[in-house]
Amino acid sequence: MIQHLLTIDNLRVNFKTYGGEVQAVRGVxxxxxxxxxxxxxxxxxxxxxxxAQAIMGLIPNPPGKIVGGKVVFEGAQISHLPKKELLGIxxxxxxxxxxxxxxxxNPTMKVGTQIVEGFxxxxxxxxxxARKRAIEMLSLVGIxxxxxxxxxxxxxxxxxxxxxxxxxxxxxxQPKLVIADEPTTALDVTIQxxxxxxxxxxxxxxxxxxxxxxxxxxxxAEIAHRMVVMYAGMVVETGTVEDVFANPRHxxxxxxxxxxxxxxxxxxQRLIPIEGSPPDLFNPPVGCPFAARCDFAMxxxxxxxxxxxxxxxxxxxxxxxxxxxxxxIEELVAAGRQGI
Amino acid sequence: xxxxxLDVRDLKKYFSLGTGFDLKAVDGVSFTINKxxxxxxxxxxxxxxxxxGRTIxxxxxxxDGEVLFKGKNVHQLRGKEAGQFNRDAQMxxxxxxxxxxxxxxVEDIIAEGLDIHHLNSGMRRERVAELLHLVGLHKDHxxxxxxxxxxxxxxxIGIARALAVEPEFIIADxxxxxxxxxxxxxxxxxxxxxxxxxxxxxxxxxxxxxMVKHISNRIGVMYLGKMVELASSYELYTRPLHPYTQALLxxxxxxxxxxxxxxxxxxxxxxxxxxxxxxxxFRTRCPLVQPRCAEEVPKWQEAQPGHWLACHLxxx
Numbered sequence: 001m002i003q004h005l006l007t008i009d010n011l012r013v014n015f016k017t018y019g020g021e022v023q024a025v026r027g028v029x030x031x032x033x034x035x036x037x038x039x040x041x042x043x044x045x046x047x048x049x050x051x052a053q054a055i056m057g058l059i060p061n062p063p064g065k066i067v068g069g070k071v072v073f074e075g076a077q078i079s080h081l082p083k084k085e086l087l088g089i090x091x092x093x094x095x096x097x098x099x100x101x102x103x104x105x106n107p108t109m110k111v112g113t114q115i116v117e118g119f120x121x122x123x124x125x126x127x128x129x130a131r132k133r134a135i136e137m138l139s140l141v142g143i144x145x146x147x148x149x150x151x152x153x154x155x156x157x158x159x160x161x162x163x164x165x166x167x168x169x170x171x172x173x174q175p176k177l178v179i180a181d182e183p184t185t186a187l188d189v190t191i192q193x194x195x196x197x198x199x200x201x202x203x204x205x206x207x208x209x210x211x212x213x214x215x216x217x218x219x220x221a222e223i224a225h226r227m228v229v230m231y232a233g234m235v236v237e238t239g240t241v242e243d244v245f246a247n248p249r250h251x252x253x254x255x256x257x258x259x260x261x262x263x264x265x266x267x268x269q270r271l272i273p274i275e276g277s278p279p280d281l282f283n284p285p286v287g288c289p290f291a292a293r294c295d296f297a298m299x300x301x302x303x304x305x306x307x308x309x310x311x312x313x314x315x316x317x318x319x320x321x322x323x324x325x326x327x328x329i330e331e332l333v334a335a336g337r338q339g340i
Numbered sequence: 341x342x343x344x345x346l347d348v349r350d351l352k353k354y355f356s357l358g359t360g361f362d363l364k365a366v367d368g369v370s371f372t373i374n375k376x377x378x379x380x381x382x383x384x385x386x387x388x389x390x391x392x393g394r395t396i397x398x399x400x401x402x403x404d405g406e407v408l409f410k411g412k413n414v415h416q417l418r419g420k421e422a423g424q425f426n427r428d429a430q431m432x433x434x435x436x437x438x439x440x441x442x443x444x445x446v447e448d449i450i451a452e453g454l455d456i457h458h459l460n461s462g463m464r465r466e467r468v469a470e471l472l473h474l475v476g477l478h479k480d481h482x483x484x485x486x487x488x489x490x491x492x493x494x495x496x497i498g499i500a501r502a503l504a505v506e507p508e509f510i511i512a513d514x515x516x517x518x519x520x521x522x523x524x525x526x527x528x529x530x531x532x533x534x535x536x537x538x539x540x541x542x543x544x545x546x547x548x549x550x551m552v553k554h555i556s557n558r559i560g561v562m563y564l565g566k567m568v569e570l571a572s573s574y575e576l577y578t579r580p581l582h583p584y585t586q587a588l589l590x591x592x593x594x595x596x597x598x599x600x601x602x603x604x605x606x607x608x609x610x611x612x613x614x615x616x617x618x619x620x621x622f623r624t625r626c627p628l629v630q631p632r633c634a635e636e637v638p639k640w641q642e643a644q645p646g647h648w649l650a651c652h653l654x655x656x
Contacts, residue, residue, distance in 0.1 A: 043520040158609040188384035188547065190606045193591035197605055215521060218593030241597045259525035261554030263577060263592055270532070271554065273525030277490050 003075055004031035005209050006055070006177055011079075012068035013050050013059060020282045024050045026233035027069065032177065037203055037210040039224035039241070041217065041256075045278060047233040048213045052179050054079065055211070056096055057086045073177070091118040095170030097180035101162035105154040111165050112138075112150025119172045137168040142198060160191035164198065171202065177209045184219065196223055217260060221245060226314070229253050232279050232289035239315030249309075249317035251294045288320065296321055344372040345509060345541050346396070351405035353388075353395045363614045365391040367565035368405070370640065371648075373509075378535065378542040380556030380573065382549055382588070384610055388565040389545050393511045396543070397429050398422075409509070427457055430502035434514035436494035440486040446472070446497055447482035453505040471500040475530060492523035499530065503538075511543045516551065528555055549592050553577055558646075561585050564613055564621035567640065570648040581643060582651050584622050620652065628653060 013025040025047040032038045040048045053059050055071050057078065071079040078089055090096075098104035106114055112134040120130050131150070138146035141164040154162055163183065170178050180199065184192040200223055203210050214220060220227050220241060227244050229237040229252065237250040248254050255274035276293040279285055285292070291301040301320050309322035320326055351369050354362035365388045373379045381389045394400050396407050398414055407414045409425060417425050430453075433439035440449055447468045454460040454467060469479035475496040486494055495515060502510055512531065516524040528551065534540055546552045552559060553573045560570040561584065569582040580586045587604040594601070606625045611617055617624050623633040630652060638650040 043522060160609055188610070189549070189591045190384060190587060191609065192593075193603060193605050196593070197603075216593065217521075217595035221595050221597040221599075222593040245595070245597050256521060257595065259522050260595055261528075261550045263550040263553060263589070263594065265554070268554070271525035271529055273529060274522035275526070277492060277523065 002033075004072075005034050005074060006032040006211075007072040008051070008055065008069070009072065010069035011051065011054055011066065011071065013047070013054055014065055014067050016063040016065075022281050023284055024064075024233055024281060025054065026281075026284065028230070028233070028235050029069075030228045030235060030238055032209050032211055034176070034209055035203075035207045036225045037212060037223055039220040039227040040211065040213045040230060041215065041220055041227055042230035043215060043278060045281070046230045048230050049181055051230075052096075052181050052211065052213055055179060056090055056094060057081065057083075058090075058096075088122075091175075092122045092173040093175055093177065095173070095175040095178045097163075097166050097170045097178060097183045099182040100186050101159060101166050102186070104166050105162060107154055110151050110153060111157070115150070115165065115168050115172050118169070122173055133172065137172050138165075140171070140202070141165070141168045142194075143168075159187055160194060163187060163191075163195055167195075167198065167202070171206070171208075174206070175208075177211065179211045179213075181213045182215070183212065185214070185216075192219075199223060217256065229256070232284060233281060234289060235318065236290065237317040239311070240313060243311075243313060243315040247311075247315075249311060249315070249322065250290075250319050251296055251321070252290045253317075255293075288318075298326070343375045345375040345410065346373040346543075347408040347411075348372070348396065349406050349408070351392070351395060351407060352403045353391055353400055354403045357614060361614065364565050364616065365613060366395060368640075369562075369565075369567045370405075371560055371567060371570055373541060373543060375508075375541055376535075376539050377557040378544055378555055380552035380559040381543060381545045381562060382547060382552050382559060383562035384547065384588075386564075386610055386613055387562040388613065389562050390513055392562070393431070393513050393543060393545050397431055397511050398425070399431075423457065427453075427505045428507050429509045429511065430505065430507040432495075432498050432502050432510060432512040432515045435518050436491055436498050437486075437518070439498055440494060442486055445483055445485060446489075449486070449497060450482075450501045450504050453501065457505055459505065467504070468500075471504055474503065474534070475500045476526075490523075491519050492526060495519060495527055496530065499527075499534075503534065507540070509541045509543070511545070513545045514547070515544075517546065517548065524551065531555070549589065561588065564611065564616055566621060566650065567648070568622065568650050572646060575647055581647070581649050581654055582622075583626050583628050583653070587625075587627075620650075 009029050011025055011028045015022045015024055028051055042048045054066055059066060066079050070077050115134045115137050116130040119133055134150045135146045138149055143149055143161060143164055184195050187195060202208060212224060224241050226240050228235055231252050237244060237253050248257060258272040259274060261271060274293050279289050287302040287304055288306050291297040298320060306318045306320045308316050308318045310316050349370050351366055353366040354364050357363055369392060383389045395402050402415050414425055450468050450471055451464050454464060468482050472479050472481055477496055516527050519527060544552060544555055556573045559573045559576050560567050563584050569585045580589055587606045590604045608625050611624055619635050620633040620638050623629045632652050638652045640650045643649045643654050
């Protein structure tokens with residue numbers, strides 16, 4: 001059996017707050033293979049960033065805690081590792097690109113120093129070698145004039161350039177996996193296009209595996225091979241990007257796709273929003289978390305968590321509509337997909 | 341002939357940097373907005389689109405040019421007329437978290453305009469309940485505070501506040517960018533319904549091109565304080581003429597993995613508005629730049645009926 005590079009198995013993360021315990025991630029499972037880009041999509045509060053933090057061992061404890069499941073990287077379990085051992089993986093084996101390049105960089109350190117900080121620690125290299133490496137990394141991410149730029153400070157860079165520096169930091173130790181948490185959300189569209197192209201190029205050149213977290217389905221279609229749709233701390237649908245876009249199986253995915261205006265829409269059509277708002281994760285519903293907003297909700301949806309159905313090529317959805325006992329499933333699907 | 345509700349003529353707004361230099365945030369913009377239409381304004385951050393909106397509604401004083409609202413220059417209004425303009429034109433802000441006073445109840449937030457313009461006449465509570473109902477909230481929400489609501493609900497409160505004084509014209513400055521995708525559609529539909537029922541006119545400022553295209557009748561594209569192209573939204577999407585508009589449209593990721601497009605990726609970043617390039621502002625990133633672009637500022641002219649443009653390439 002082929003081993004996945006990264007496997008998340010039934011991960012559960014809770015946060016203790018004054019208001020009670022929030023179940024931010026409630027049994028998330030997915031995998032990432034070598035050389036592929038997996039996108040995690042979902043709305044704010046669905047647990048996508050917490051999942052990423054759990055992979056990196058960045059959940060602040062307290063208040064957060066991994067209460068169940070595991071993260072396996074290259075066959076070894078990395079959740080619950082002591083901090084010292086985690087340091088051998090974090091930054092060197094797994095790199096991280098953060099959302100906001102304004103706050104991800106240290107304003108008092110030259111960018112060159114920040115880029116090679118991890119590299120110097122893990123490789124014990126000399127000053128000259130480190131400097132060479134920093135210049136190499138800056139030119140890799142397409143920053144002109146790298147010899148001059150490495151001695152500058154983050155405030156001397158524009159937003160897009162800073163995000164390139166953050167990517168250079170993530171790649172400095174030649175990690176096998178890069179986790180990018182909303183890497184383009186803070187950027188303008190023309191800059192976003194540059195950064196997406198860069199990530200795509202690096203991923204292909206360096207055979208990287210990338211987990212990209214985003215709420216933008218356009219970004220997913222542009223860059224990812226497979227996608228994981230999350231809702232209220234759970235995975236509701238997963239599959240290749242082609243399968244999920246062409247043939248979405250979960251009502252939440254239908255809703256997401258329908259609610260987007262298309263740039264190429266001809267006649268003006270009314271948008272079809274998903275009514276209501278996501279459930280409260282202090283006290284999540286017993287059944288399907290989407291049932292309250294779902295057009296096709298049945299009695300069982302509110303009582304029992306749906307089982308996951310498989311549609312081939314790893315395309316899965318957690319929805320009662322795909323249970324063999326569910327009524328008129330084809331008609332419901334056809335009706336629900338109208339207007340996509 | 342459609343009637344122009346708002347006529348912006350060569351409007352300029354400079355901010356003094358205190359060093360003898362001015363930051364030309366809005367540098368000579370002209371356009372009109374017709375009654376009952378939605379005019380979309382797009383551009384990247386720092387292009388001056390928010391400043392333009394705020395100058396139109398008199399949150400900022402203008403530097404030069406004029407804004408005519410129903411034929412009257414808004415920057416010269418005084419006294420009663422100024423008060424009337426403040427009622428007629430309202431604003432919805434981007435961040436529903438920051439634009440609602442956390443210490444006021446929803447009722448006080450919504451009724452503040454009523455109080456100021458002496459419109460409550462003993463029916464304050466009923467009026468607030470009516471407005472809450474209009475934007476899809478419940479009248480019991482009136483006594484709550486903003487922090488008790490979700491982002492989408494807060495944006496609805498902001499909309500109710502804007503509607504309270506029965507305006508004709510609403511400037512919506514990125515009203516949906518802070519919201520989740522599934523909630524954005526709810527708010528956009530609400531704005532469209534209100535426009536339909538009350539004949540409102542919108543200036544819709546956003547950077548999300550697909551949403552602007554969806555909601556607008558006409559769209560203006562801004563770059564470095566200047567309008568570079570203006571056309572009906574269908575025309576602008578199907579036949580963009582300015583190289584910047586073309587690049588902007590092609591950089592929007594399409595949520596469809598089967599679409600493979602030739603993308604124009606612009607090199608470099610937006611220049612600082614405090615230190616603009618000479619001639620055409622876009623020339624430093626333009627793929628079709630010519631020597632002439634550095635010397636002359638392209639004229640704002642009508643290339644085809646209703647399709648305005650500032651680019652040397654199209655000038656005949």
